[in-house]
Amino acid sequence: MNRIPALVTEFRYFIILVLNRIELLKNEFSILFLFHEIFD
Secondary structure, eight states, X not given: OTHHHHHHHHHXXXXXXXXXXXXXXXXXXXXXXXXXXXXX
């Protein structure tokens, strides 16, 4: 029974990591897009 909270915590941590990675990717894409707009 004690493993379930640990699993939930790990899952939450994993979701936070994924969301952070998505935010980083979105930032990189917007920077690339800005460079395209500037140098076009």
